[in-house]
Amino acid sequence: MTSPTIPNMLIPSHASTKYWDRICVVVQQSCFRLLKNQEVQATCFRKSVTISDKAQIASYKVAELIALKQKPHDIAESLILPACLEIVKIMFGNEAQRDVLKIPVSDDTIKRRIIDMLGFIENAVTAKLSTKNFALQIDESTDISGKAQLIGFIRFVDDTEIKNQFLFCKELIGHATGEDIFNSVSSYLEEWKLSWENCAGICTDGAPAMRGSIKGFCSRVKAINSNIVSTHCFLHRESLISKSLPSNLKSVLEQVVHMTGTICNNKKRVYCLKLRTELNFSSQTLLKDIKP
Incomplete structure (x- = not known):
């Protein structure tokens, strides 16, 4: 009713x-x-x-x-x-x-959140790279469990700004050879619909798996796109040079490293160094301006 x-x-x-x-x-x-x-x-x-x-x-x-x-x-x-x-x-x-x-x-929730954010970043970055040129920095390292990890960074131009972004970190399945590295990076690019044709440059260390003239990672990439410029990371080059320095130059380098570490480990010292650098720059600019 x-x-x-x-x-x-x-x-x-x-x-x-x-x-x-x-x-x-x-x-x-x-x-x-x-x-x-x-x-x-x-x-x-x-x-x-x-x-x-x-x-x-x-x-x-x-x-x-x-x-x-x-x-x-x-x-x-x-x-x-x-x-x-x-x-x-x-x-x-x-x-x-x-x-x-x-x-x-x-x-577990925090882990899922981080994975979700990584997916959001990948989607945002790859959406911008679909029609743009980019450069890659690839490095292979071993974690504490003895597994080989492949890390990739990407650099590209967004409007008028050059941006550097972390791209991926993948476990290498195999023996970390040039072919394994190439297959891993290629599969990732294919997954996100990126082409080697849009890659303008590659930066790696000097390991044979990376820079080998026949089976190295860079050689395999250049076989697809011969216009890619491959460079040896200057940080790795400096590290190699520091191992063979003469004793007099090595002592100077050790002193510089010690002073840098002492300053960077103290926030107050870092602030004072920045302030002094800014004051010196301002005074030099002022002197140039008042010169007749």
């Missing part, structure tokens, strides 16, 4: 009685109560959805900070969240503390 038929049934039997007005008031109050409950439920639902969205954003922000600082994933659950709970409880009260508890920061 629908609600519109209720008044029609009540009118004949109660229209002439003193209870009709009271029945109308009761029905009206019930309708208002139902509407109010719906509004309260809708408000609570919107609030819960808003808190959930903010909690997800906060979770990604925490994961980003952990990745940037290169800290273990469980630090969010063991240190960051407890610290935030104490701060929020003191500053804003128990209700705000309950909202902070809704932020997902478990070890």
